[in-house]
Amino acid sequence: MRNSFLTVVIFAVLVSATYFYLKSPEIVQTKLEVLKENYSKPRDKKPVDHSKFEVLQKQFNSPQEVVKTCMSCHNEVHKELLDSPHFRWQRPVYENGRGVTYLGKANAINNFCIGVQGSEVSCNKCHASFGEEEAMLAIDANAENIDCLVCHDNSATYLKGNNMNGFPDKSVDLAVVAKSVGTPTRDNCGVCHFFGGGGNNVKHGDLEKAQFHTTNEIDVHMADNGGNLICIDCHTTENHNIKGRLFTVESSNTNRVSCTDCHTELPHESTVLNEHTVKVACQTCHIPTYAKVNSVNTNWDWSKAGKLDANGKPFETEDSLGDHVYKSIKGTFEYARNKKPDYIWFNGTAEHYLLGDKISEKETLLVLNKMNGNYNDEFSQIIPVNIHYAKQPFDPGTRMLIQPKLAALAKGEGAYWQDFDWLKAAEKGMEASGLPFSGKVDWFNTVSYWPINHMVSPKENSLQCVDCHNSENSRLAGLNDFYMPARDKYELVDTLGNLMILLTIAGLFAHGSLRYYFAKKQK
Amino acid sequence: MKEVLIYKGYERFWHWTQAVLIIFLAVTGFEVHGGYSFFGYENAVVYHRYAAIGLVVLIFFTAFWHFITGEWKQYKPTPQFVKEQIEYYLLGIFKNAPHPTKKTVLSKLNPLQKLAYFGLMVVIIPLLVITGIIYLFYRMPSATNMNPLNLTNLEPIAILHTIGAYLLVMFVIVHLYLITTGHTILSNLKAMITGYEEIEEDDDHHKKEEKKV
Missing domain, CATH: 1.20.5 (Single alpha-helices involved in coiled-coils or other helix-helix interfaces)
Known part of the structure; x- marks a missing residue:
């Protein structure tokens, strides 16, 4: 009897030793509390107060005059800007099948307003420059045309005008703006990045005007009652090189912002969850839905554009949520709100359709940004995406997508939004792009993938095991290149x-x- | 008839711990496999892992015990009396015929039991333990250092583990039923709880039989 008692004791000791060995994580976790404390410290302490500089105590007649004044002290910084994608709309990248190439808004076709060429007068509203000719020019551009203010205005009064080629709106008091300058806030970034695609949240789905001031439920990082982080807290910036990649216009697994930068590689107390991070990106579980406040565009059919009302004027129709379902200038739209993301494998590299590429005869659905990855790729993780479909103008003669001229200040310049003539718009747009046009306009189905990285939910709302590990309605039902317990069975x-x-x-x-x-x- | 200690303290401890672990592993394991929710998925996974480690430790100790005490010989299968034992379960049991072999301290398993436990120990348990350990240490293809096994596909492992699990469940069900086929309905159960069972006094016939074994 004593022997068996001893055996029980030894056994119990062994089992509990195994248990505690497995339970205690070897790496000290960065406590969320530490992060919270770090980011609660006031960040508005500045080493300089621009409002006290003598050179800024005056009225400015043009924004270039302000920039010239900036450069009187910051006399080398323009070189960084002239080489940055915010100014050049492209940067050198390595892309599979293409080698070293330039990639950016300057040459990638997007699934929304298609591209810039021919429509700079409008598009430049979100370009950090003044004037049309600078838009595509590179290093040798006139540095005085760099728009420092759109990013560095801290007065919240600076605003670029509509169809003003990137110049500030008439209402802007440059003296006030010049004296306010400082590091970019959520407002500076959001004024462009929240409105991509021609309206709030049209493009991203996870970046929209609600995030100027929002709540924990919507976005734990940016919420006023949450982390209250500003964009550059994560998108850290050195010499105007901003960390972060958006794979609609990027192709390499470098300079990316990662959750693990702050939260470490082992953020969970549970070993099982930490193991998941090998193959599952943080965003997949922690962003259960996106477009939480306002809708995201999911489908854009350009082929339906051009209907005019009884007076020959363009019109718009909205659905009950206030989302556009039709615009004469743009076609039909589909929107989604509180959407569950789609999920794909992604290894950090992407390939793009670029302006002027010929579409093969076999293609029926053109992928504008092919996100690479699969289960067996050791760098691949499952990420959430917004999949956006469109029908775009296409030249059956050259088999290229058409870059139409969309915007102009007046009728008669061939801009589609003024004249509603696809042939003219195609001709003008392709001319501006330096590409041939056969004289025929057809339509092609396109798709683009938008990774969802923002709108992280409070941890209580993150996905649970059975959201994926079930055979009925698994979130990962579409990813069939691996065996997943509970989802998959050998019947x-x-x-x-x-x-x-x-x-x-x-x-x-x-x-x-x-x-x-x-x-x-x-x- | 006399009362003898047929299951020693360690054997009983081993048997019941193993019984609890196996049932617990089945409940958590089939929850992980999908179809019902009892502990909650994450708990089921974690509990299953700990119980599995517990079972492996127990098996290790028990193997040690069997080799040191020589009790492992009890499980050595023998073709003798297998036919008689099958006939007993198919016919004799209904006529209240005597068991074809006698239970003794030195030979407490009947020939079919020996075969069944041998199969359990040589096929089902190793199948479950080996696939289970691979499953436990399996990491998906990854550039990180969390990949000691570097397998690219979990599917064959999972399927083999599931097959093992079904076989073990079947074994347990049959085992539970056969408890009732002892000298009386409850005598086998009582023996495994108290260790003591009433067995027939040694007689000449039985001694002969032992020699054969």
Whole structure:
């Protein structure tokens, strides 16, 4: 008896030792509390107060005059800007199948307003420059045309005008703006990045005007009652090189912002969850839905554009949520709100359709940004995306997507939004792009993938195991290149297994009944 | 008839711990496999892992115990009396015929039991333990250092583990039923709880039989 007692004790000790060995993580976790404390410290302490500089105590006649004044002290910084994608709309990248190339808004076709060429007068509203000719020019551009103010205005009064080629709106008081300058706030970034695609949240789905001031439920990082982070807290910037990649216009797994930069590689207390991070990006579980406040565009059909009302004027129609379903200038739209993301494998590299590429005859749905990755790729993780479909103008003669001229200040310049003539718009746009046009306009189905990285939910709202680990409606039902417990079963094994168990029970029941019957009979 | 200690303290401890672990592993394991929710998915996964480690430790100790005490010989399968034992379960049991072999301290398993436990120990348990350990240490293809096994596909492992699990469930069901086929309905169960069972006094016939074994 003593021996068996001893065995029990030894066994218990061994089991509990194993348990605690497995339970205690070897790497000290960065406590969320530490992060919270770090980011609660006031960040508005500045080493300089621009409002006190003598050179800024005056009225400015043009924004270039302000920039010239900036450069009187910051006399080398323009070189950084002239080489940055915010100014050049492109940067050198390495892309599979293409090698070293330039990539950016300057040459990538997007799934929304297609591209810049021919429409600079409007598009430049979100370009850090003044004037049309600078838009595409590179290093040798006139540094005075760099718009420092759109990013560095801290007065919240600076505003670029509509169809003003990037110049500030008439209402802007440059003296006030010049004296306010400082590091960029959420407002500076959001004024362009929240409105991409021609309206709030049209493009991203996870970046929209609600995030200027929002709540924890919507975005734990940017919320006023949450982290209250500003964009550059994560998108850290050195010498105007801003960390972060958006793979609609990027192709390499470098200079990316990662959750693990702050939250470490082992952010969970649970080992099982930490193991998931090998293959599952943080965003996948922690952004269960996006477009939480306002809708995101999911489908844009340019082929339906051009209907005019009885007076020959363009018109718009909206649905009950206030989202446009039709615009004469743009076509039909579909929107989604509180959307569950789609999920794809992604290894950090992407390939793009660029302006002037010929589409192969076999293609029926053109992927504008092919996100590479699969289960067996060791760098791949599952990420959430917004998949955006469109129907775009296409030249069946050259087999190229058409870059149409969309915006102009007046009728007669061939801009589609003024003249509603696809042939003219195509001709002008392709001319501005330096590409041929056969004189025919057809339509092509395109798709683009938008990674969802923002609008992280409070941890209580993150996905649970069974959101993916179930066979009925798994979130990962579409990713079929691997075995996942509970989602996947080998039907034959389960069917046979259950059948054998039933037969066993039935057989034993029969055996037992016979025993009972004969036992009774013998009595 | 006399009362003898047929299951020693360690054996009983081993048996019941193993019984609890196996049932617990089945409940958590089939929850992980999908179809019902009992502990909650994450708990089921974590509990299953700990119980599995516990079972492996127990098996290790028990193997040690069996080799040191020589009790492992009890499980050595023998073709003798297998036919008689099958005939007993198919026919004799209904006629209240005597068991074809006698239970003794030195030979407490009947020939079919020996075969069944041998199969359990040589096929089902190793299948589950080996696939289970691979499953436990399996990491998906990754550039990080969390990949000691570097397998690219979990599917065959998972399928084999599931097959093992179904076989073990079947074994347990049959085992539970056969408890009732002892000298009396409850005598086998009582023996495994108290360790003592009433067995027939040694007689000449039985001694002969032992020699054969």
